[in-house]
Amino acid sequence: MAYRWSRVPMAACFCLVLLFMPLSGCGFNESARHAQTGLLGILDPGATYTVDFWEAFPSGANKDTVEQLAQQYMDQHSNVTINLQAFDSYDTLKTRLTAAIAAHKPPTMAQVYESWAAQYQQTNALAPLQSYLSGENGLSQADIADFYPTLWRDGQLAGTQYMLPFNKSVEVLYYNADLLKAAGIKPPDTMSELEAAIKKVSKGDGSRWGLSFTPQVDEWATFYKAFGGGDFISADRKMTTFSEGANAKPALQAMDDLAPLADSGAIHITREDAWQNDFTSGKAAFAIGSVSHYPYLLKSIHNKLHIGQVPLPAGSGGRYTSLYGTNLALFSDSDNAARNAAWDFMKFLVSPEANANFVQATGYIPVRKSVYEGAPLKAFYTRYPERKVGPESIAYGFVPSILPAWDQCRSTITTSYTSALTGQLSSDSALQKMANTCNYALALDS
Numbered sequence: 001m002a003y004r005w006s007r008v009p010m011a012a013c014f015c016l017v018l019l020f021m022p023l024s025g026c027g028f029n030e031s032a033r034h035a036q037t038g039l040l041g042i043l044d045p046g047a048t049y050t051v052d053f054w055e056a057f058p059s060g061a062n063k064d065t066v067e068q069l070a071q072q073y074m075d076q077h078s079n080v081t082i083n084l085q086a087f088d089s090y091d092t093l094k095t096r097l098t099a100a101i102a103a104h105k106p107p108t109m110a111q112v113y114e115s116w117a118a119q120y121q122q123t124n125a126l127a128p129l130q131s132y133l134s135g136e137n138g139l140s141q142a143d144i145a146d147f148y149p150t151l152w153r154d155g156q157l158a159g160t161q162y163m164l165p166f167n168k169s170v171e172v173l174y175y176n177a178d179l180l181k182a183a184g185i186k187p188p189d190t191m192s193e194l195e196a197a198i199k200k201v202s203k204g205d206g207s208r209w210g211l212s213f214t215p216q217v218d219e220w221a222t223f224y225k226a227f228g229g230g231d232f233i234s235a236d237r238k239m240t241t242f243s244e245g246a247n248a249k250p251a252l253q254a255m256d257d258l259a260p261l262a263d264s265g266a267i268h269i270t271r272e273d274a275w276q277n278d279f280t281s282g283k284a285a286f287a288i289g290s291v292s293h294y295p296y297l298l299k300s301i302h303n304k305l306h307i308g309q310v311p312l313p314a315g316s317g318g319r320y321t322s323l324y325g326t327n328l329a330l331f332s333d334s335d336n337a338a339r340n341a342a343w344d345f346m347k348f349l350v351s352p353e354a355n356a357n358f359v360q361a362t363g364y365i366p367v368r369k370s371v372y373e374g375a376p377l378k379a380f381y382t383r384y385p386e387r388k389v390g391p392e393s394i395a396y397g398f399v400p401s402i403l404p405a406w407d408q409c410r411s412t413i414t415t416s417y418t419s420a421l422t423g424q425l426s427s428d429s430a431l432q433k434m435a436n437t438c439n440y441a442l443a444l445d446s
Helices: 010-019 030-037 060-076 090-102 114-121 141-146 149-153 177-183 191-201 217-226 245-256 259-264 274-280 291-301 336-349 352-362 369-373 375-383 385-392 406-421 427-445
Strands: 049-055 080-086 109-112 164-176 209-213 267-269 284-290 307-311 321-330
Touching: 049 090, 049 336, 060 080, 060 336, 060 352, 080 336, 090 109, 090 114, 109 114, 109 336, 114 321, 149 164, 164 177, 164 217, 164 291, 164 336, 164 385, 177 191, 177 284, 191 209, 191 259, 191 284, 209 274, 217 245, 217 321, 217 406, 245 259, 245 406, 245 427, 259 267, 259 406, 267 406, 274 284, 274 291, 284 291, 291 307, 291 352, 291 385, 307 385, 321 336, 336 352, 352 369, 352 375, 369 375, 375 385, 406 427
Parallel strands: 049 080, 049 109, 209 267, 209 284
Antiparallel strands: 109 321, 164 284, 164 307, 164 321
């Protein structure tokens, strides 16, 4: 039915809109009605809602914790159903999300990486959060200030908030405390101290490595920054800068400093998660990985050895660490009413109580300062003091680029970096390959 506003007084029609809230007549769609009445993000107790949440927690503590939090929310909101769709990996999640967006059938909300969000927003697939943030069911300025600034800004695209931080983590240096004590070595604080420690604790017969790790773009990028490297991509987004001018030296040093140690056998280069077996079996004195790995490492050692963690060592350019993990986003083609419930659920997931539970169960870092400083985590960190390293490293966290083309760059840099460490490519050749492939990806993306 079409209503003609010219024949109905404005006040009367407004009353009709309120009376017939489920209808979309009078020229208003539901999002406009919610915006004008201040109901954006507000749940109607007389309505039912279904939220489809696509995530990548298929097993373990992550799966259990998200399921428990979803159930806790539904217990508090009997009219909301949270459908968790867990995919086996982030790659699978991204593939399914990209296809669903193209078909205009996305979930209500999902975990997303920054570069995914930038790609999706090229077609306005994400729902901006500002109206939700400033609405009656939004977040106060005090709430927003409570989030770590680095993590809050990580959810922005061109200054607009599209995401809230969720399962965030940083890379740290794990160490075998028993081996270091026996060798009279303190946990290294600088890259030169780490290299010296690796040499000292490794054994030439291959029975022990100083460091075991699976090379990825993130380690190379961290070392590049630590040795004084600047930006990775030019301001106009058209070309890489990590191989140009003064940046070339730290880019090469990020490979050259460790390559001789890998060649001598002091560093064991692994694939995927094999470094964890090296470390938990006591065959490697050091390992590099996300703080989210800690619960798995702890479970694997069965109290057979004592492990610790410290921030990644600093270089001549300072201390840095890769910022890992995804954010939460809403999708513009999803049902309007479902998005209200999804927003409310998102708020719940990043609330101090829920985030404190999530951190303790999974190994991820708190996203809010009040969570880190609150009583539950104070008691938790008293029991596991080494776990404080993660939140204490947030200030050093960085993301090289959120451009969609960076996904292709990541793959090329990882393979080239690994080839340089294993002697299959010279560092110069590896760096040139990184730059050429990334520049090609940037050209296609522009």
